[in-house]
Amino acid sequence: MSRPQHFGWFLARGFGPQGWGHPSLDWDYDWTRPEIYQEAARTLEQAGFDLVIIEDAPSLGSPSTIDLRVRHAFGGPKHDPLLLAPYLFQATRHLGVVPTVNPAAYLPYTAARQFATLQHLSGHRLGLNVVTDTGSARHFSADAQLGHDEAYDRAEEWLDGIRSLWRSWEDGALVRDRPSDVFADGARLRAVHHRGSHYSFDGPLNALPFTDGEPAIVSPGGSGRGLGFAGANSDVQLALAPLDEASVRAYRAKIHDAATAAGRSAEDIRILFAIQPVIVSSAEEADRIVAAxxxxxxxxxxxxxxxxxSDLETDLTALDLDRPLDLAVFGEHVSQGSIRRLIGDRGDxxxxxxxxxxxxRSGRLSDRSGFVGTAVEFADLVEELGEWGNDGVLLWGDFHPVTLHRTLDELVPELRRRGILRRKYVDGGLQANLRAF
Structure with a gap:
């Protein structure tokens, strides 16, 4: 029996136009209504997935490039994933739901109270994908935009402050003794006086303490500072790295070293590598797709x-395909990582x-040159990752039911046959299921 793995789905389009640009749009789902997301969430829960992470970008970008982002709906519009979460909780019983949140958009006390409310309403199934995107800063404050590392500093102060509020109800504070008519012991409510570099607020929090753990913290950062943030703070790390043994082991070692340096254990964090497979019915079909x-x-x-x-906020469609790409076309606001992903190792x-x-160009799962292949070939990859000590994978795509069934219909039975994918959940919410194996 193979080692069980955790599975998640990254809703790459966020709370946005599911199916846009594809024939599946003609199923006539309304992406602004909850039904399409609820149907997809039920599918993931039936499949045994631990969680769905909902991408978000609260900004449409700089004023000069908004049209690039909305013209084909690649960069927006997007509605607020935090407000979608209750509909997904209502449709499921075990699936963890992880909306993306930006510390710039939520004051710590408000955030702590709202997140605590959702944690209780969901049966302790809330997660928070904490991002430090600074491009949206102008929407929330007139202050100068923070630098990369300072944005992580702010995120850590924000998260520390929220946790101090969640923990302001000490053990025994919640009495709920009906014979004595005592609901809570105010003497066990801890005062919180936070005066930091970015936030100032007082507690205690006007929300109940948790019975089955705090909301799970997810983080996507791949920089040195981002990996350090994950090691110190996260329950789940969204990992992007080449899927060879040396790279996987090296990436995991960096996260575990960061966790140890922060006084945590390597077992405190689950690392899920993000993959967008194209699952087909036969090796011959996979070969045809790769050749084309x-x-x-x-x-x-x-x-x-x-x-x-849309991603680069630079109109590449206006450039000559057959002329060298002049990197001067990219403004200072454009992510250097995004530029590197575009140009790869090709010369100037x-x-x-x-x-x-x-x-x-696509590559074959069978020879590890890409991710086009059969359910058997993808299961081979997941099994191999597990042999290298990996915790699980995060599949990547929109939330249209057509996308999910195309990916999962043949894959789920194969993963279950090998003992890689769970058949049942444990009680206790998202945190309990992340630590079940």
Missing amino acids: SARPDDAALVQIARKQS DAPLRAHLTALA
């Missing part, structure tokens, strides 16, 4: 350029066509 992707036509390259234009003289073609 090797020679993308201009229409396919333009579609990739549209998505990259490489034309834009070469960069887009590289992104268009």
Whole structure:
């Protein structure tokens, strides 16, 4: 029997237009209504997934590039995932729901109270994907935008403050003794007086303490500072790295070292590698898809350029495909990591066509050159990751039911046959299921 793995789904489009740009849009779901998300959440719970993480970006970007982000719905619009969470909790009994939250958008006391409310309403199934995106700062304050590392400093102060409020009800504070008519002991409510670099507030919190653990903290950062934040604070790390044994083990070691340095144990954090597989019914079909992707036509390259234009807030579709890409077209606000993902290891003289073609090309699961393959081949990869000590995987896609069934219908039975995917949940909410194995 193989080692069980944790499984999650990263809702890459966020609370946005599910199915846009694909034939599945003609199923006529209304993405602004809860039904499509509830149906997808029930599918994930039936499959035995631990959690769904809902991506978010509260900003449409800089004023000069808004059209790039909304024209094809790659970068927006997006509604607030925190307000979607109760509908997903109502539709399920065990699935963890993890909306993305930005410390810039929530004052600590308000955040602590709202998150505590959702934790209780959900049966302790809330998670929080804490991001430090600074590009949205202008929407929340007129203060100067923070730098990369300072944004993490603020996130740590924010999270420390929220946890101090959650813990302001000491053991024994909640009495609930009906014969004596005592609901709570005020002497056991701890005063909180926070005066920090970014926030000032007082407690205690006007919300009940938790019976089955605090909301699970998820983090996606891949920088040195981001990995340090995960090691010190997170229950789940969303990992992006090459899926070879050396890279996987090295990445996990960095997280575990950061956890140890913060006085935690390596067992305190689950590391889930993000993968977007294309599951097909046969090896022959996989070979056909990979072969076709090797020679993308201009229409396919333009579609990739549209998505990259949204991510990079730079109109690549206006550039000549056959001229070298001048990096001066990218403003200072553009993520250097995003630029590196576009240009890869190709030289400065490489034309834009070469960069887009590289992104268009797919590879086979069978030889580990990519993620196109059968359910059996993907299960082989997950099993191999488990042999290297991995905790689980995070599948990546939108939340349209067509997308989920195309990915999971053949995969779930194969994973269950091997003992990789859970058949039942334990009581105690998200934290308990993350620590069940």
